Amino acid sequence: MRGTANPERVVVLALDGVYPFELGIPSRIFGAADGHYEVLTCTVDGGPVRTNADFGITVDYGPEILETAGTVVVTSMPPTHIPTDLPDEVAAALARIRPDARIVSICTAAFVLAAAGLLEGRRATTHWQVADLFRRRYPHVDLDPDVLFVDDGRILTSAGAASGVDICLHIVRTDHGSELANAVARRCVVPPFRDGGQAQYIEQPVPESGAASTAATRAWALERLDEPLTLSDLSRHARMSLRTFARRFHDEVGLSPGRWLIQQRVARARHLLESSDLPVDRIAAEVGFATGASLRQHLHATIGVSPQTYRRTFQQAR
The missing domain is CATH 1.10.10 (Arc Repressor Mutant, subunit A)
Known part of the structure; x- marks a missing residue:
């Protein structure tokens, strides 16, 4: 857990052809987290880069700033800019990242991490439209093209565009709890929680004319x-x-209604574990799990820890 006295430094690496929307996500989400993060942007040589829009960007930092990052976010570029072989200057920039730093890719930037060997043998995701190309190039990566993001410990990968918001909120939630993540979501007017396992491609997000919505x-x-x-x-x-x-x-x-309900119940349970001293069995009842054992099972399946461990982590931080 990190506090405002020593904010986590997040360095965003902007590559040639970067999408402006994705480039702005880390600054917008982490910048709304009450000073818990400091966000800086760099390029591989400190010079300007072209975006995929009709303008370029200039930055204040070169690749040396990557050596100071606790978290590095590599942002996406159009499929036409996806490198077959990692350019030397990109490889040199990535080599500056500390071994203990967290590395995050948004959308097609997963290709960059894979080309650098960072995803070998790991589970990862990228935009569903380029999943087949990714599999052909990197067969030793366990690609899941159907999810919004994958948290594989030190390396996190996300799918296209707005899933960058989801993975940044996930990081805030993991670092500082659901209360802060929900506050960030409200400030940025985005959904507070879309689980990483949610489908990338939703067939009918808006009902057809005349059709009822759920x-x-x-x-x-x-x-x-x-x-x-x-x-x-x-x-x-x-x-x-x-x-x-x-x-x-x-x-x-x-998602199916049953899976969605489980996700909402786990999210509510996490909030109660963070913000109250209620017994685990009481929390289970409050969120609709039949027993404390059921809550323990679903929480462990979601985040890999027991309710007591999860609560202790946040209470110690407070």
Whole structure:
């Protein structure tokens, strides 16, 4: 856990052809985290780079700043700029990163990390449209093209465009808890939580004209997580048949109703573990898990630790 007295230094590496939107994500998300992060931007030689838009950018730092970073974010570029072989200057810049630094890629920047050998034998993701190309080039990387992001410890990779927001919020949540991550999301007017396992490509995020949405039912369910909600309960509230509701829910959210409910319950449990002294069994009941054992199982499956370990981490930081 990191405090404002010693903010985490995040260095963003802008490569030639960078997408301006993705380049701005780390500064916007980490910059809204109450001073817990310091965000600096560099290029491989300290000089300007062209974006994929009709303008270039200039930066204040060269690759030497990478040596001071606790977290490095490599941002994406169009498929036409994806290198087959890692350019020498990019390889030299990446070699400056400290062995203990956290490295994050947004979208096609996963190709850069793979070309540098950083993803060998690791699980990773990238934009679904270039997944086949990635697999052909880097068969020894365990690519999952269907998720928003992958947290593989020191190396984190994310999918296209807005999933960069999700992975940065995930880092804030991992470092400082859900309360700060939710506050950052509110300030940036973005969804506070999209789990990394959510589908990249959602078939029908906006209902067809005249078709009913499941959004109202999702809001209704979030107010009743302590209740044993079933698919029948949800479909009845939405006034749809079970089959229609399940299909439309998946089209809009990218998850089944059951998996979505588990994600929301785990997220609520994490918040209560961070912010209260309630016993684990009580928290399980508050969020709709039948027993404390069930909460322990789902929390461990999500973040790999027990409720007691998770709570202790945040209480010690406070």
